[in-house]
Amino acid sequence: MKNIFLPAVTSEVIERINKLTPSSPQLWGKMNVSQMLAHCNVSYELVYDGKHPKPNIFMKLVMKAFVKNIVVSEKPYKRNSQTAPSFVITDEKQFAIEKQRLIDYLNKTLELGEKHFDGKESHSFGKLTKTEWNNMFYKHLDHHLSQFGA
Template identity: 65%
Template sequence: MKNIFTQAVTEEIIQRINQLTPASQPLWGSMTVSQMLAHCNVTYEMVYEDKHPKPNAFMRFILNLLVKPIVVSEKPYKHNSHTAKQFLIKDTKDFEQEKARLIRHIQQTQALGEAHFEGKESHSFGKLKSQEWNNMFYKHLDHHLRQFGV
């Protein structure tokens, strides 16, 4: 899996994001491109903002047991996979605003670097290794950029 913490991979992802337009259409799924960008921002909101409530102990146990292995592994996501409620974007979003936010989040993550994320507490999964953070960040972005053909 590519390393999102490296500048080259960050630049590649941003270049792919910059290929999107407000008229970009998905190859699968029902999100608009603006909703997809907002959806991708949720991962970073859980890292950098106190916007989403943390799951209770029981739910965290379930997430660690059933969801974490899917999210932090190198195995690609399937098309039309289910997602957590916080990631469902149903309202209209501003393309340019969501795109700029996502790029800033990606750049901030790369600037903080791999060492910053080693052992860092995840919103839903507890402490993760930097490789798990990388897999979660990169795999999710790659999945949705492929969804929109970039």
């Protein structure tokens, strides 16, 4: 899996984001491109913004047991797989705003670097290694950029 903490990989992902337009059609799924960008921003909101309530102890155990490996492994996501409630975006979003937010989050993540993330507590899964953080960030972005042909 590519390493999102490397400048060349972050640049490549940003180039893919920049290929999107407000009218980019999805190849699968229900979200439009603006909703997809907002959806991808949730991963970073969980890390940086504290906008989303943390799961209770029971839900955190369930997520660690049943969801964590799907999210942090190198195995690609399946198309049209189930989405966690906090990641469901149904309202209309502004393309330019969501696009810039995502690029800003990517640059912040690159600036902080993998050392910052190694052993860092995640919102839902407990402490993750730098590899698990990378897999979670990169795999999710790759999945959704591919969804829109970027």
